Amino acid sequence: MKSKGIITIIAAVAFFLVAFASAYTVDETEQVVVTQFGKVVGQPKIEPGLYFKIPFIQHATYFPKNLLAWDGDPGQIPTKEKTYLWVDTFARWKIVDPVKFFQTVNNTVSALGRLDDIIDPAVRNFITSYNLIETVRTSNRELEGLDIDDENPRKNKRNLYSINTGREKITEGILEQAKPKVAKFGIDLVDVKLKRINYVEEVRKSVYGRMIAERSQIAEKFRSEGKGEARKILGEKERDLKRITSEAYKTAQIIKGKADATATKLFAEAYGIDPKFYSFVKTLEVYNYALDKNSSIVLSTDSEFFKYLKGDFSKD
Amino acid sequence: MNWDWDKLKQQQNTGGPKVPPDLNELVKKLKGFKLPGGPIIILILVVLFFGSSIFYTVGVDEVGIIQRFGKYVRTSQPGLNFKLPAGIEKITKVKIKRVYKEEFGFRSGGRDPRNHFPTGSESINASLMLTGDLNVGLVPWIVQYRIKDPYRYLFKVRDTPKLLKDMSEAAMRLVVGDRSINEVITKREEIAIEARLVLQKEMDNAEAGINIVTIEMKKTNVPEPVQPSFNAVNQAVQEKEQMIYKAKEDYNKAIPAAKGEAERTIKASEGYALDRINRAKGDAARFTALYAEYSKAKDVTKRRLYLETLKEVLPKLGQKYIIDSEQKNLLPLLNLGKQNGAQK
Numbered sequence: 001m002k003s004k005g006i007i008t009i010i011a012a013v014a015f016f017l018v019a020f021a022s023a024y025t026v027d028e029t030e031q032v033v034v035t036q037f038g039k040v041v042g043q044p045k046i047e048p049g050l051y052f053k054i055p056f057i058q059h060a061t062y063f064p065k066n067l068l069a070w071d072g073d074p075g076q077i078p079t080k081e082k083t084y085l086w087v088d089t090f091a092r093w094k095i096v097d098p099v100k101f102f103q104t105v106n107n108t109v110s111a112l113g114r115l116d117d118i119i120d121p122a123v124r125n126f127i128t129s130y131n132l133i134e135t136v137r138t139s140n141r142e143l144e145g146l147d148i149d150d151e152n153p154r155k156n157k158r159n160l161y162s163i164n165t166g167r168e169k170i171t172e173g174i175l176e177q178a179k180p181k182v183a184k185f186g187i188d189l190v191d192v193k194l195k196r197i198n199y200v201e202e203v204r205k206s207v208y209g210r211m212i213a214e215r216s217q218i219a220e221k222f223r224s225e226g227k228g229e230a231r232k233i234l235g236e237k238e239r240d241l242k243r244i245t246s247e248a249y250k251t252a253q254i255i256k257g258k259a260d261a262t263a264t265k266l267f268a269e270a271y272g273i274d275p276k277f278y279s280f281v282k283t284l285e286v287y288n289y290a291l292d293k294n295s296s297i298v299l300s301t302d303s304e305f306f307k308y309l310k311g312d313f314s315k316d
Numbered sequence: 317m318n319w320d321w322d323k324l325k326q327q328q329n330t331g332g333p334k335v336p337p338d339l340n341e342l343v344k345k346l347k348g349f350k351l352p353g354g355p356i357i358i359l360i361l362v363v364l365f366f367g368s369s370i371f372y373t374v375g376v377d378e379v380g381i382i383q384r385f386g387k388y389v390r391t392s393q394p395g396l397n398f399k400l401p402a403g404i405e406k407i408t409k410v411k412i413k414r415v416y417k418e419e420f421g422f423r424s425g426g427r428d429p430r431n432h433f434p435t436g437s438e439s440i441n442a443s444l445m446l447t448g449d450l451n452v453g454l455v456p457w458i459v460q461y462r463i464k465d466p467y468r469y470l471f472k473v474r475d476t477p478k479l480l481k482d483m484s485e486a487a488m489r490l491v492v493g494d495r496s497i498n499e500v501i502t503k504r505e506e507i508a509i510e511a512r513l514v515l516q517k518e519m520d521n522a523e524a525g526i527n528i529v530t531i532e533m534k535k536t537n538v539p540e541p542v543q544p545s546f547n548a549v550n551q552a553v554q555e556k557e558q559m560i561y562k563a564k565e566d567y568n569k570a571i572p573a574a575k576g577e578a579e580r581t582i583k584a585s586e587g588y589a590l591d592r593i594n595r596a597k598g599d600a601a602r603f604t605a606l607y608a609e610y611s612k613a614k615d616v617t618k619r620r621l622y623l624e625t626l627k628e629v630l631p632k633l634g635q636k637y638i639i640d641s642e643q644k645n646l647l648p649l650l651n652l653g654k655q656n657g658a659q660k
Binding site: 139229255256 | 386470472474494497541545559564579581600601
């Protein structure tokens with residue numbers, strides 16, 4: 001009774017083991033290549049679900065089916081104009097032919113090594129054969145510079161910063177160059193992107209220097225603009241002052257002149273009746289004003305006033 | 317139920333069913349282990365195990381993705397749900413309502429993210445970017461995203477957050493690479509919008525099942541060594557304004573005053589005119605009146621006027637010399653100059 005029970009249990013366990021060893025599941029993110037003594041048997045299992053194989057003889061090897069990452073080794077690459085850049089790339093890839101993949105590279109770790117060997121040189125080729133600006137910019141979109149209207153430098157800038165290829169085209173080029181090379185490993189390269197591009201340390205320093213120089217030049221421009229503007233206003237002030245005072249003077253003189261003219265006319269009309277009498281009256285008036293105690297007078301007895309002093313009545 | 321119990325025991329003792337070498341020994345052990353009433357306890361355990369693995373709850377902010385033997389079969393909604401026991405169906409819960417956040421180029425939390433970049437090269441490198449005019453800018457930003465399609469999110473891409481990180485860096489650099497340093501500093505909003513578009517497109521291309529909610533730009537700046545010179549420009553702008561205002565101040569100080577002064581000059585001249593004309597009229601009238609009377613008795617009036625004037629003038633005079641008309645020789649003896657000099 002007892003041994004029978006043990007046998008039953010052992011049988012059950014054995015059955016279970018066989019069932020377990022022969023069944024396997026394929027996840028949504030996986031694909032499986034079944035091998036029999038190292039030889040690939042049947043089609044790769046790409047669809048997810050439950051599958052069976054011959055236990056212990058056949059072996060299931062799992063490969064990822066989803067999008068995988070490749071991260072480039074960041075390194076220094078000179079551009080066409082020999083500026084050293086720090087370039088960090090990444091790429092996305094997929095195993096599209098698991099059998100080929102299994103036969104050629106076997107696993108993802110060695111696949112990443114192969115990708116290194118292929119993508120890194122491609123990136124290097126492209127970066128070195130273009131000017132820096134081509135890698136940085138994507139389009140010839142007009143850059144908005146500083147809000148100072150410098151005619152000439154801007155024209156130069158436009159030439160300096162205009163591109164023919166652009167970053168998107170360059171990454172496409174890298175992809176096109178690398179794609180056929182990885183296809184033989186059963187790999188599809190989905191995209192290659194430049195994650196980071198920076199100047200290397202030494203170049204960065206000189207770029208900073210350039211940026212500083214550029215800025216201080218702009219700052220100086222603003223300052224002298226300010227000075228110029230201020231001078232202009234001061235000039236306006238001086239001009240306006242002169243204008244205002246001279247206009248006032250002019251007006252005043254005109255008014256005075258008119259008054260003088262009127263006065264002259266009035267005098268002429270009044271005194272014109274008898275100019276002799278006018279001069280007589282006026283002269284007497286002037287005597288009164290002009291002569292004072294500091295004046296000495298020498299009068300002859302001939303004069304009209306003293307003629308009586310000598311008793312001369314003849315003239316009367 | 318026996319085989320289930322075995323399986324369970326195996327899992328518990330060996331940590332997995334994949335290691336079956338000393339199986340017989342194990343079974344023997346298990347046999348010896350068996351206690352009275354044991355099967356019932358084990359049975360209860362088994363029931364509990366399956367019971368607990370056939371129902372599950374899904375939180376309000378998530379959905380459950382059910383895979384049967386690895387294959388996706390359905391998506392379950394929030395609440396209590398049932399599935400086939402462990403080993404057959406597997407559930408992965410995905411928080412589709414939650415907004416996730418990735419930070420680039422700075423580290424938040426306590427620190428001021430504007431200037432105080434941690435010296436760690438990783439975060440500073442993430443924000444250092446080449447601009448379209450070949451300058452270097454510091455661009456920190458935040459990406460907020462939601463899982464839009466949990467199926468794609470789980471199955472289409474391995475390590476979706478990493479894809480998102482790499483792609484956001486690439487997208488941001490693509491956008492910044494087409495802008496001048498000035499635009500990078502002043503037009504953050506525009507950059508954020510465009511970067512979001514680029515990133516969303518890349519995410520859709522990769523079938524990542526991610527929806528970029530927003531890209532938020534932190535304070536963009538130039539690298540630290542260059543910052544003083546940028547500030548100097550701002551300062552220069554201020555100085556420029558200041559100089560202009562100073563000059564305007566000068567202008568405003570002088571011109572209205574001068575206008576007032578001009579008014580004064582004109583008014584004064586008007587006053588002069590009035591004065592002049594009135595006086596002229598007065599003088600003329602006086603003369604005319606005098607003349608009217610004079611013309612009636614010319615000689616007498618003339619003499620009278622003459623004598624009246626002398627009467628007024630002569631007493632005022634200092635030295636008076638009266639010389640006989642015949643004695644003309646005396647005149648040179650008079651020391652007129654000395655007399656006056658001594659008096660003064």
